Amino acid sequence: MPLQGRFIKKQYYCKDKTLCLVSDILTPDQRHHNMVAIRSTSTQPELKLRLALWSRGYRYRVNDGRLPGRPDIVLPKYRTVIFVHGCFWHGHKNCKNYTVPKTNTEFWVAKVARNQERDQEVWRQLEANGWNVIIVWECQITKATINAVVTKIEKELRNNRSSYMLYQEERKKSRAAYLEERKRKKNIADSVTAELSH
Numbered sequence: 001m002p003l004q005g006r007f008i009k010k011q012y013y014c015k016d017k018t019l020c021l022v023s024d025i026l027t028p029d030q031r032h033h034n035m036v037a038i039r040s041t042s043t044q045p046e047l048k049l050r051l052a053l054w055s056r057g058y059r060y061r062v063n064d065g066r067l068p069g070r071p072d073i074v075l076p077k078y079r080t081v082i083f084v085h086g087c088f089w090h091g092h093k094n095c096k097n098y099t100v101p102k103t104n105t106e107f108w109v110a111k112v113a114r115n116q117e118r119d120q121e122v123w124r125q126l127e128a129n130g131w132n133v134i135i136v137w138e139c140q141i142t143k144a145t146i147n148a149v150v151t152k153i154e155k156e157l158r159n160n161r162s163s164y165m166l167y168q169e170e171r172k173k174s175r176a177a178y179l180e181e182r183k184r185k186k187n188i189a190d191s192v193t194a195e196l197s198h
Protein backbone atom coordinates (compact mmCIF):
# COMPACT_ATOMS: atom_id res chain seq x y z
CA MET A 1 0.00 0.00 0.00
CA PRO A 2 1.48 3.38 -0.94
CA LEU A 3 2.21 5.64 2.00
CA GLN A 4 0.23 8.49 0.57
CA GLY A 5 -3.40 8.26 1.42
CA ARG A 6 -2.77 6.30 4.57
CA PHE A 7 -3.58 8.44 7.52
CA ILE A 8 -2.79 6.83 10.80
CA LYS A 9 -2.97 8.80 14.01
CA LYS A 10 -0.27 8.17 16.55
CA GLN A 11 -0.17 9.24 20.14
CA TYR A 12 2.74 11.02 21.72
CA TYR A 13 3.17 12.58 25.09
CA CYS A 14 4.62 16.03 24.65
CA LYS A 15 6.99 17.84 26.97
CA ASP A 16 4.15 19.58 28.76
CA LYS A 17 2.60 16.15 29.43
CA THR A 18 -0.30 16.74 27.08
CA LEU A 19 -1.28 13.93 24.82
CA CYS A 20 -0.76 14.91 21.20
CA LEU A 21 -1.98 13.27 18.08
CA VAL A 22 0.43 13.32 15.18
CA SER A 23 -0.43 11.83 11.84
CA ASP A 24 1.98 9.54 10.04
CA ILE A 25 2.19 11.86 7.08
CA LEU A 26 3.77 14.91 8.55
CA THR A 27 3.79 18.60 7.76
CA PRO A 28 7.00 20.40 8.86
CA ASP A 29 5.15 21.65 11.89
CA GLN A 30 4.00 18.20 12.87
CA ARG A 31 7.47 16.84 12.19
CA HIS A 32 8.87 19.31 14.69
CA HIS A 33 6.23 18.33 17.19
CA ASN A 34 7.06 14.70 16.57
CA MET A 35 10.81 15.17 17.04
CA VAL A 36 10.28 17.05 20.29
CA ALA A 37 8.03 14.28 21.55
CA ILE A 38 10.57 11.61 20.61
CA ARG A 39 13.44 13.47 22.27
CA SER A 40 11.61 13.76 25.57
CA THR A 41 10.77 10.07 25.60
CA SER A 42 13.29 7.66 27.06
CA THR A 43 14.76 5.11 24.69
CA GLN A 44 14.52 1.37 25.25
CA PRO A 45 18.20 0.87 26.16
CA GLU A 46 17.92 3.77 28.60
CA LEU A 47 14.92 2.15 30.29
CA LYS A 48 16.70 -1.19 30.45
CA LEU A 49 19.76 0.36 32.07
CA ARG A 50 17.61 2.24 34.57
CA LEU A 51 15.73 -0.90 35.50
CA ALA A 52 19.00 -2.81 35.98
CA LEU A 53 20.41 -0.06 38.22
CA TRP A 54 17.17 0.18 40.18
CA SER A 55 17.08 -3.55 40.81
CA ARG A 56 20.61 -3.34 42.23
CA GLY A 57 19.39 -0.74 44.68
CA TYR A 58 20.51 2.50 43.03
CA ARG A 59 18.26 5.51 43.16
CA TYR A 60 18.47 8.30 40.63
CA ARG A 61 16.86 11.26 38.97
CA VAL A 62 15.90 11.11 35.31
CA ASN A 63 16.49 13.75 32.59
CA ASP A 64 17.50 16.44 35.03
CA GLY A 65 17.05 19.72 33.16
CA ARG A 66 18.99 21.65 35.79
CA LEU A 67 22.25 20.06 34.68
CA PRO A 68 24.10 20.72 31.41
CA GLY A 69 23.04 18.34 28.65
CA ARG A 70 20.01 17.12 30.62
CA PRO A 71 21.65 13.82 31.64
CA ASP A 72 19.59 10.65 31.22
CA ILE A 73 20.40 9.32 34.69
CA VAL A 74 21.63 11.36 37.65
CA LEU A 75 22.99 9.72 40.81
CA PRO A 76 23.55 12.62 43.24
CA LYS A 77 24.86 10.40 46.03
CA TYR A 78 27.70 9.35 43.72
CA ARG A 79 28.06 12.74 42.06
CA THR A 80 27.69 10.88 38.78
CA VAL A 81 25.64 11.30 35.64
CA ILE A 82 25.08 8.70 32.95
CA PHE A 83 24.31 9.39 29.32
CA VAL A 84 22.95 6.61 27.15
CA HIS A 85 24.12 7.60 23.70
CA GLY A 86 22.54 6.47 20.46
CA CYS A 87 25.37 5.04 18.37
CA PHE A 88 24.30 6.80 15.19
CA TRP A 89 23.49 10.26 16.56
CA HIS A 90 26.61 10.50 18.68
CA GLY A 91 28.93 8.76 16.20
CA HIS A 92 30.06 5.63 18.02
CA LYS A 93 33.48 4.82 16.54
CA ASN A 94 33.91 1.37 14.97
CA CYS A 95 30.31 0.48 15.72
CA LYS A 96 28.13 -1.29 13.20
CA ASN A 97 25.26 1.00 14.14
CA TYR A 98 27.22 4.01 12.99
CA THR A 99 27.42 3.89 9.22
CA VAL A 100 27.27 7.14 7.35
CA PRO A 101 24.25 7.20 5.03
CA LYS A 102 25.10 7.07 1.34
CA THR A 103 22.76 9.90 0.49
CA ASN A 104 23.19 13.36 1.99
CA THR A 105 26.50 12.14 3.37
CA GLU A 106 27.90 15.61 4.03
CA PHE A 107 24.81 16.65 5.94
CA TRP A 108 24.92 13.60 8.23
CA VAL A 109 28.65 13.82 8.85
CA ALA A 110 28.30 17.48 9.82
CA LYS A 111 25.30 16.75 12.02
CA VAL A 112 27.02 13.97 13.94
CA ALA A 113 30.15 16.13 14.30
CA ARG A 114 28.02 18.90 15.81
CA ASN A 115 26.46 16.44 18.25
CA GLN A 116 29.91 15.23 19.26
CA GLU A 117 31.11 18.79 19.81
CA ARG A 118 28.08 19.46 21.99
CA ASP A 119 28.75 16.24 23.94
CA GLN A 120 32.31 17.39 24.62
CA GLU A 121 31.12 20.78 25.82
CA VAL A 122 28.49 19.25 28.11
CA TRP A 123 31.07 16.85 29.48
CA ARG A 124 33.48 19.73 30.17
CA GLN A 125 30.81 21.76 31.98
CA LEU A 126 29.71 18.83 34.13
CA GLU A 127 33.26 17.92 35.11
CA ALA A 128 33.98 21.56 35.93
CA ASN A 129 31.12 21.28 38.44
CA GLY A 130 32.58 18.16 40.01
CA TRP A 131 30.34 15.65 38.26
CA ASN A 132 31.66 12.32 37.03
CA VAL A 133 30.37 11.46 33.58
CA ILE A 134 29.71 7.94 32.33
CA ILE A 135 28.83 7.33 28.70
CA VAL A 136 27.04 4.13 27.80
CA TRP A 137 26.45 3.32 24.14
CA GLU A 138 23.15 1.83 23.09
CA CYS A 139 24.88 -1.13 21.43
CA GLN A 140 26.37 -2.07 24.82
CA ILE A 141 22.93 -2.68 26.25
CA THR A 142 21.84 -6.09 25.07
CA LYS A 143 20.53 -9.04 27.02
CA ALA A 144 23.97 -10.66 26.79
CA THR A 145 26.00 -7.62 27.85
CA ILE A 146 23.91 -5.52 30.20
CA ASN A 147 25.01 -7.27 33.39
CA ALA A 148 28.68 -6.75 32.62
CA VAL A 149 28.00 -3.08 31.80
CA VAL A 150 26.14 -2.51 35.07
CA THR A 151 28.91 -4.22 37.05
CA LYS A 152 31.42 -1.87 35.44
CA ILE A 153 29.21 1.12 36.24
CA GLU A 154 28.91 -0.05 39.84
CA LYS A 155 32.67 -0.18 40.19
CA GLU A 156 32.95 3.35 38.88
CA LEU A 157 30.15 4.52 41.17
CA ARG A 158 31.96 3.13 44.21
CA ASN A 159 35.13 5.02 43.23
CA ASN A 160 33.18 8.19 42.57
CA ARG A 161 31.39 7.86 45.88
CA SER A 162 34.59 7.65 47.88
CA SER A 163 36.21 10.60 46.12
CA TYR A 164 33.01 12.60 46.54
CA MET A 165 33.01 11.85 50.27
CA LEU A 166 36.65 12.95 50.51
CA TYR A 167 35.75 16.15 48.70
CA GLN A 168 32.85 16.82 51.08
CA GLU A 169 35.11 16.10 54.05
CA GLU A 170 37.66 18.62 52.74
CA ARG A 171 34.95 21.18 52.18
CA LYS A 172 33.63 20.69 55.69
CA LYS A 173 37.12 21.19 57.09
CA SER A 174 37.80 24.36 55.13
CA ARG A 175 34.37 25.70 56.09
CA ALA A 176 35.15 25.01 59.74
CA ALA A 177 38.51 26.77 59.34
CA TYR A 178 36.78 29.71 57.70
CA LEU A 179 34.22 30.01 60.53
CA GLU A 180 37.01 29.76 63.09
CA GLU A 181 38.91 32.56 61.37
CA ARG A 182 35.78 34.72 61.20
CA LYS A 183 35.15 34.20 64.90
CA ARG A 184 38.74 35.17 65.70
CA LYS A 185 38.48 38.36 63.63
CA LYS A 186 35.17 39.24 65.25
CA ASN A 187 36.68 38.78 68.72
CA ILE A 188 39.52 41.16 67.83
CA ALA A 189 37.07 43.70 66.46
CA ASP A 190 34.91 43.38 69.60
CA SER A 191 37.85 43.93 71.91
CA VAL A 192 38.93 47.00 69.93
CA THR A 193 35.40 48.39 70.14
CA ALA A 194 35.36 47.68 73.88
CA GLU A 195 38.68 49.51 74.33
CA LEU A 196 37.50 52.52 72.36
CA SER A 197 34.29 52.86 74.36
CA HIS A 198 36.25 53.10 77.64
Ligand SMILES: [Zn+2]
Pocket residue numbers: 087092095096097098137138139140
Ligand atom coordinates in the same frame (compact mmCIF):
# COMPACT_ATOMS: atom_id res chain seq x y z
ZN1 LIG B 1 27.62 1.44 19.20
